[in-house]
Amino acid sequence: MTVLPADGLSLAAEFPDPAHEQWQSLVEGVLRKSGKDVSGSAAEEALSTTVEDGLITRPLYTSRDDATDAGLPGFAPFTRGGKPEGSTAGGWGVRQRHGTPDPARLNEAVLADLENGVTSLWLTVGDAGGGVPVSGLARALAGVHLDLAPVVLDAGAELDAAATELLRLYAERGVSPQSARGSLGADPLGQAARSGAAPDLTAAVHWAQRCAREYPGLRALTVDAMPYHEAGGSAAQELGSSLATGVAYLRALTESGLGVEEACAQLEFRYAATADQFLTIAKLRAARRLWARVAEVCGAAEAGAQRQHAVTSPVMMTRRDPWVNMLRTTLACLGAGVGGADAVTVLPFDHALGLPDAFARRIARNTSTILVEESHLARVIDPAGGSWYVERLTDELADAAWAFFQEIERVGGQAAALDSAMIAERLAATWAGRKKNLARRKEPITGVSEFPQLSERAVEREAAPSAVAPGGLPVVRRDEAFEALRARSDAHLAATGRRPRVFIAALGPAAAHTARASFAANLFQAGGIEPVHEPVEVDASSAGAAFAAAGTDVACLCSSDALYAEQAGEVAGALVSAGAQRVYLAGRPGDFAGVDEYVHAGCDVVAVLSSVLDRMGVA
Structure with a gap:
């Protein structure tokens, strides 16, 4: 009879404790069968993958992979979350983005969202950004309980x-300054990154001072890292740019008379969440750790709990095949929630x-609901904590991001780095490398570069107002090169009634x-x-006629x-003879x-x- 240990069941008690070297030996055997004669650590390196920022993901992580102590949730360095109960406790905030310029339509969409699970609103406002006019804000928020629904x-x-x-609407509708929640969204450096205009922090500082005095639950500034992500930047470049931006805002706010703690309380950070869920998890954890270090250096260690808003990556x-975006945003939302984001925006497919x-807005908000209510991600504090892979990836990403932040600081800070084009050049270099991987399908795009459907029915939507300003950082998409090719084919189809064709000459x-044949098709x-x-099979005698x-x-x-x-x-000769x-x-x-x-x-x-x-004459 087996005697159980005093602390209960030990599921591995009857199994031998394998050594790392035993696993390496097994890997060596498998690699030899594939023609690679390597041994020891070289065998493990052969299965490793280099990802962005020079980070390397290995096939196996164990307790030997030491990582910095992540601490406890709610305590510096806040790697495991900004609150003691964990950021996922009770679920993250569901924040829906709205960029509809029509106030009446916007109001209809806002009310539908709030009635069906959305907990805060993110509104694009102003003609320049393609959002609702300022004069239409009251109509857009008609019927919204502003003391219950935070507005960003x-x-x-x-x-x-x-x-x-x-603020006028708060006063008009009887919302006390203490009850107001959300953010005014001031981000002059982010605006400079998007537009190329010189940043002016005067207005942002003014509103931060007013919020600190009168509206304790309302933040004035957003440190938006999305412009750097949307310009093709890596995770470390996104984090480094956000740190440099946050430090610039801290300097401006403290110089205006706010204390460091008060200044930190005026900031909310916005990051992209991608379908690489582990990188997203590590990015949000690393961001909190790095900002905690900034706050510690500034003498406000306990104020270093970074408030995070994650947005699924545009x-x-x-x-093409936009339905696959539902899968991408689900993975991104999962990564953001597990990574500890306070609020998550799932962009519609x-x-x-x-x-x-x-329908698209419904699917977007329900993505969070399903992950919280049915997958129960909110029942665990820091679900990824303790994973040797995640902890190590968090460490390595934090190191890479800190190095980029220091590079920005050496040229004079974020404003100087934007003005000198240093950031633009670094982001462009990163995107150029990624474009090569996309072109070679080393980073496949389902429905676009892999498994495309030429017969799919196009999904049509009303055009959104353009928010891209000339002179700023570019806005890129993974599908852009393939989309250009597909657009040429579509134009040819419209002009001739038929798509360009290739004959698949299958032998044997x-x-x-x-x-x-499947690969080529x-x-x-x-x-x-x-x-x-x-036909599905040809030879030298039949290839010419079939072609x-x-x-x-x-x-x-x-x-x-x-x-x-x-x-x-x-067969090639027969094909040439046939034209x-x-x-x-x-x-x-x-x-x-x-x-x-x-x-x-490849x-x-x-x-x-x-x-x-080009050879077919397809314009």
């Missing part, structure tokens, strides 16, 4: 007018297409050609090029390496007569598809 403004250059109007949203409809039986469809795979019936001048050979050696040259202007082969480059180019995993798909469309 995003007014840009119209800060003074919007803030004045909101960069990851696609215009049709955000990239224009103004969202009621299905077992030999299916894998590469998938690749060409990513550029809006329709694959013709009829002539396909209605194209481009073909792609697909089969196994063995059949390529036997038939590729002969093929360009013959591709799906596989690694070789030396086959008649083959002009090779498509394979090739520059965007460059290949662009050249194909």
Whole structure:
């Protein structure tokens, strides 16, 4: 009979304690079968992946991966959350974004959201930002209990007018200054990043002083890191820029007479949450740790609990097959909630297409509801805490972000770094590297660069007012290169009644050609090029007639390496004789007569598809 230990069940008591070296030995055996003769730590490195900011994710993390002590929730360095009960206790705030310029329609959407689970409102205000006019704010908030629903403004250059109007509404509707909640959203440095205009902190300081004196629950400033994320920046660059911005605001506020604690209380930080849920978790945890360090250096360690607003990434949203965005935003929301965000905005799945409809807004707000109420993420304090991988990733990301923050400070701070184009250049370099991975499908985009559907029905939405100002940081999307290719195909379809085509010349039986035929069809469809795979099998004698019936001048050979050696040259010759202007082969480059180019995993798909469309005369 097994005797249980005094502390209860020990589930691993009868199993041997494996050594790290044993695991490495097993990995070595698997790698040898794949042709890689490595041993020891080299075997582990062979399975490691380099991600953004030079961070490396390894295949295995153990207790040997020491990390900085994360402390306790609610206590410095606040890595595990800004509150003792954890940021997820009871659920995070559900904050819906509204950018509708029509006050009446905005009011209808706002009331529907508040009746169905939204806990705070994020309103784009002002003509310049494409939001509701300041004069329409009262109509937009008609019927809203302003003492219960916090309002966050995003007014840009119209800060003074919007803030004045909101405070007037509080007074008119009998909301006491002590009951007002939310943020005025002043962010002159973020506005400078978006517009290229010189930042002026005067108005932001004025409103911070007034909120500190009269409205204890209302914050005046937002440290918005979204412009840096939307310009293609990495997680560390986003964090470093937010730190530099926060420090600039602290300097301005304390110089105006506010204490450090009062100044910290006027700031809310906004970060992007992506479908890389572990990176999102680590980013929010690292952000709290880094800001706690800033507050500690300023002599206000206990005021260093960063208030965080996470927004699902616009960069990851696609215009093609937008339904997949629901999956992306679910992962991003999960990461934001587990990472300890105080409020989360899930952008509607049709955000990239224009103004969202009621269904899209419903799905967006219900994403948080399901994760909180059905997945029970809010029942655990710091769900990711103690994970060796997450703790180590938090550490490494914090180090990279601090290094970028110091680089910004060395050039004179955030305003100087923006003015000198230092930040723009660093973000552009990061995005250039990422674009290469996207073009080579090392970072695949489901529904766009992988598994596209040429026959999908387009989702149409009313165009949203443009909030992009010339002269500021660019706004990028992961799908932009492939979207340009698909747009060319759409225009060709509209003009001719047919999409550009490629003939799939499959050699041998299905077992030999299916894998590469599927690969090639998938690749060409990513550029809006329709694959013709009829008949499903050809040889030198039948290829010419089949190609002539396909209605194209481009073909792609697909089969196994063995059949390529036997038939590729002969079939390619038959295709050329039948009028093929360009013959591709799906596989690694070789030396086959008649083959002009090779498509394979890791090739520059965007460059290949662009050249194909150019040769076809598709404008």
